[in-house]
Amino acid sequence: MKAICFYFQIHQPFRLKRYRFFDIGNSHYYYDDFANDDIITRIAHRSYIPAAESLLRMIEDTRGAFRCAISISGVALEQCEQYVPEFVDLLRKLAKTGKCEFLAETYDHSLASLADPEEFRIQVDLHKEKIKSLLGVTPKVFRNTELIYSDELAPQIYAMGFKGCITEGAKHILGWKSPNYVYAAASQPKLKLLLKNDKLSEDITNRFSDTSWNEYPLTADKYISWIADTTKEEQIFNLFMNLETFGEFQQRESGIFQFLEALPRFAAERGVEFTTPTEAVKLLKPVAELEVPFPMSWADEARDTSAWLGNKLQNEAFAKLYSVAERVRLCDNRQLKQDWGRLQASDHFFYMSTKHFTDGATHANFSPYDTPYDAFTNYMNALSDFIVRVEDQYPMSVDNEELNGLLTTIRNQATEIETLQKEVASYRTDLEHLNEEHLLRKPAEAEKPAEKPARKSPAKKAAAKKPAARKGAAKKEAEKPAE
Numbered sequence: 001m002k003a004i005c006f007y008f009q010i011h012q013p014f015r016l017k018r019y020r021f022f023d024i025g026n027s028h029y030y031y032d033d034f035a036n037d038d039i040i041t042r043i044a045h046r047s048y049i050p051a052a053e054s055l056l057r058m059i060e061d062t063r064g065a066f067r068c069a070i071s072i073s074g075v076a077l078e079q080c081e082q083y084v085p086e087f088v089d090l091l092r093k094l095a096k097t098g099k100c101e102f103l104a105e106t107y108d109h110s111l112a113s114l115a116d117p118e119e120f121r122i123q124v125d126l127h128k129e130k131i132k133s134l135l136g137v138t139p140k141v142f143r144n145t146e147l148i149y150s151d152e153l154a155p156q157i158y159a160m161g162f163k164g165c166i167t168e169g170a171k172h173i174l175g176w177k178s179p180n181y182v183y184a185a186a187s188q189p190k191l192k193l194l195l196k197n198d199k200l201s202e203d204i205t206n207r208f209s210d211t212s213w214n215e216y217p218l219t220a221d222k223y224i225s226w227i228a229d230t231t232k233e234e235q236i237f238n239l240f241m242n243l244e245t246f247g248e249f250q251q252r253e254s255g256i257f258q259f260l261e262a263l264p265r266f267a268a269e270r271g272v273e274f275t276t277p278t279e280a281v282k283l284l285k286p287v288a289e290l291e292v293p294f295p296m297s298w299a300d301e302a303r304d305t306s307a308w309l310g311n312k313l314q315n316e317a318f319a320k321l322y323s324v325a326e327r328v329r330l331c332d333n334r335q336l337k338q339d340w341g342r343l344q345a346s347d348h349f350f351y352m353s354t355k356h357f358t359d360g361a362t363h364a365n366f367s368p369y370d371t372p373y374d375a376f377t378n379y380m381n382a383l384s385d386f387i388v389r390v391e392d393q394y395p396m397s398v399d400n401e402e403l404n405g406l407l408t409t410i411r412n413q414a415t416e417i418e419t420l421q422k423e424v425a426s427y428r429t430d431l432e433h434l435n436e437e438h439l440l441r442k443p444a445e446a447e448k449p450a451e452k453p454a455r456k457s458p459a460k461k462a463a464a465k466k467p468a469a470r471k472g473a474a475k476k477e478a479e480k481p482a483e
Helices: 033-061 074-083 085-097 117-135 154-159 198-205 220-228 256-269 277-283 312-322 325-330 334-343 346-350 357-366 372-393 400-446 458-479
Strands: 002-010 068-072 100-102 141-143 164-167 182-185 192-195 236-242 272-274
Touching (some): 033 074, 033 256, 068 085, 085 100, 085 117, 117 154, 117 325, 141 277, 164 277, 192 236, 198 236, 220 256, 220 272, 256 272, 312 372, 325 334, 325 372, 334 372
Parallel strands (some): 068 100, 141 164
Antiparallel strands (some): 182 192
C-alpha cells in the first residue's frame, strides 16, 4: 500500500525596522509593526485561511481518510494571534479532527542547532509548550528550521523525546537511494527519518502554473497516477512545502485549490492512502541507516546551510549573536529574552545572502532590503544595541567562567535560603497546630463535671457503722430508769 505524507510549513519572522547607527543606545524597539501586520494579514487571507479551509473540508469529506501535518513557528503563531486570530481558530479546528498533526520545531525559526545545543533545546521546549497551550496537542515528530539535519543532531533530537524527524531528501546524500522509504539515523538508529520527495513536491510548488513545463497543466488525476505507478516496494511519498504555495506562490486563479481538493478522490480510486508523520514512523520500518555527515536543508540547489551562513557577512553576524548566548540565558529580563529569540530568526541571515543567478533572484524576492549589505548593516545596528543591553546586565569585563562561578554561588545561596525558609514555614505550621490543640483542650477541661467521691468498700462501710451503733446503745442505757 502506498501513502502520501503531506507537510505544510508556516513561518513569518518579526521583520526589523530601519534601525540606524544613531539609534543605538537610544531606542530598544527593533521591529517594523506596520510591515509585519500588513504581510501576515495579506498572506493569511490569500493563502493560510483558504488553504486551511480546504484541508478541513478534505478531512470532513473523506471522513478522516485524508491526513496531513502542519508546522508553524512560535513567532508566526504570535503574529497570527495578534493580527489574524480567525486563522488560529481554524488551526484549532484542524487539531480537533485528529487527522492534522502539528509538528515541533524551534520557537523562533532559528539556526540554534548549528551553534548552541542548549539554546536549541530551550527553543524546542518553548515551541512544544506553545502548541500544547494554544492548540491542545503535543507534537511527537520534529522538523528543524528549514529542514536542517545532520548526524550530529540526531542523538539530541531523540533525547528530546522525538521518535521521528522530517528532513530533505538531498540527492548528494541519497545518491542512488529513493526518498520514498523510511530511514534510520546513522548516529541514533532509533530515530526514524522521513525524506522530502523533491521532484513531486516541486511539481506543485514551482511548476504547477508554469506553461513552459512539458507536463502542464498538472491535474490531480495525472499527479496521483505518477505515485500509483511507481514500483510496489516504494511505501511513502513525502510532499513537503510551504502553505503559501496555495494562494500566494500559486495564485487562486491557477486552480491550485481545486487541484488540492481533488487529490483524495483520485487517490482513493488508485488505492493510494494518506498518512501523518507519526503514523508513518509508527507503522513503517526503516529500510537502511542514512548517514548525513554535514548539515543539509531544503534551501537552494546546494541543499546545505549556505543560504544563511555562506558568506563573511552572515558568519560575522551569526558569531556576534551567539557570543552573548550564555549571558542572555542567565538574565531574568523578559523583554531582553524576547528580543534575543526574535533576532535569532534565520530570515535575518537569509537576507544577507550574496548568492547570484537563480538563487540570488530567489533570495531577493523574499528580502525587504535593496541589497544584502543593507540587510547586514541594519541587523548589526540592532544587534549592537541588544548587546549593549546584555552588557548592562552582565558586563563583558567578567569572563564567562568567572561569571558562571559567581552565579553558581548565588544560585546555591538562593537554594539554601529557600530550603531554610521552607523549614521555618514548616516549624511555624507545627507551632500553630500545637497552639490550636492547646486552646481546644482548655474549654473541654472547664466543661468536664466534678468527680464523685470514691465509693467505699463494704468492709469500710461496716467499720463506719459500728461506732454509730455503740453510740445508740449507750444512749438507750442512759435513758433506762434506775431500779
